[in-house]
Amino acid sequence: MRPLGAPGHAVVPDSVVPCAPVGDVSVQEQIDRLHDMPPDLLLKDLEQAFRPPAAHWRAAADRSDRWLPAHWRLAADRPDRWLRGYAGALADVWAVAEPLWSRARPLLDREVARVGVASVRGGADALLGSLAGRLVRDENGLVIEGVAAGVHELGDRSLVLVPMLAGKDALIVGLDDPEAVWIAYPVPAAGRLWRTDTDDLSELVGPVRAELLRTLDRPMTMTALAGGMNIPPSSLTFHCDRLVAARLIARERRGREVWIDRTPRAGALLELCLR
Structure with missing residues (x-):
């Protein structure tokens, strides 16, 4: 799990994060997808996420040990083994977390209702600024602390809010999906469940x-x-x-x-x- 949680690093390849939450995909389906994923797909995503632009390849000597972050090198050396281990770890975590997820159903339902009411009554801007401490709503849009510098336009894409069971400072964002930008944030009062x-x-x-x-x-x-x-x-x-x-x-x-x-x-x- 170290590659996904190394301090000071916010970028994770798309292929190893949950499927974009624009449909109903079960945890087991996502674990099965990781089990069946071709190792080359992980290597391709690592390159897309971390390799410098073509103009800088020469300066980086075009060697993966120069442009690939140290915490991802073990996964890149043995991608097949790492993917199997990662999928197995997720299955073990879900076996423990599923009862907690079931207990959280009232919290999640209440949050869905809160988001729905805010959207219908025109309070979406205030809602976005209250989801997590690392999100700030200003006149230019939504500022997300800890995400690599850059400007991302929502355009015609949907904005999907995903309440999750996590500590109060947790935040996961998906900015590159062509259908939707999604923000996963801690459901209020989740800490009381454990x-x-x-x-x-x-x-x-x-x-x-x-x-x-x-x-x-x-x-x-x-x-x-x-x-x-x-x-x-x-x-x-x-x-x-x-x-x-x-x-x-x-x-x-x-x-x-x-x-x-x-x-x-x-x-x-x-x-x-x-x-």
């Missing part, structure tokens, strides 16, 4: 009651909930009493069992704490 120390819900209601509310993704009996959370029934009753008083859960006796469920008020609170 926080394990504390969270807003725990700070509001306490860690035990926060876990209780998250566990109640469906109605459960008090017995099942106590066993699932591994706490004594007396302690569970105490916490449930407090959550009933706050109108965050409802209790109902059915025969010999007491069933509890989250209220709509609790659902709204959980959604708010994921923002």
Whole structure:
């Protein structure tokens, strides 16, 4: 992975970045594409991305070890092996990240709605300037920090915004696709998906009651909930009493069992704490 994340280098060959997000292409399809990619295509893209213009070839002695950045040389020496390793690494990452991606669905849906509303109501300029700290909207267009110097005209191409699960400073842009310019930016509040120390819900209601509310993704009996959370029934009753008083859960006796469920008020609170 080093060639793609070497500090101080922003350019990556087109063939090893995700497909331009102008259609529905699955992660597995993109991994398969890397597995099947001819090594010569990677070498061609490296040349296109990094080789100096023809007028400068003589000065560079036309040798790849002069114009190819050091962090890409290993990939260029063994392109077939590197592509297989890269595809395998992506498959391993996706195996771990897919559940997180599924958990992020409410965040992603909310961001799609936010972008749609801003576009319809004429707030696209303000929206573009708020996507990430490395994007600045001014009178001349969109200034992207960290991208190689140059001016890129949008022309008739579409501008595609791609919310992604990443740290707050992450940014990926595709400027050369003939159909669209795309900008991948961190979806707001993504960091809360992988926080394990504390969270807003725990700070509001306490860690035990926060876990209780998250566990109640469906109605459960008090017995099942106590066993699932591994706490004594007396302690569970105490916490449930407090959550009933706050109108965050409802209790109902059915025969010999007491069933509890989250209220709509609790659902709204959980959604708010994921923002």
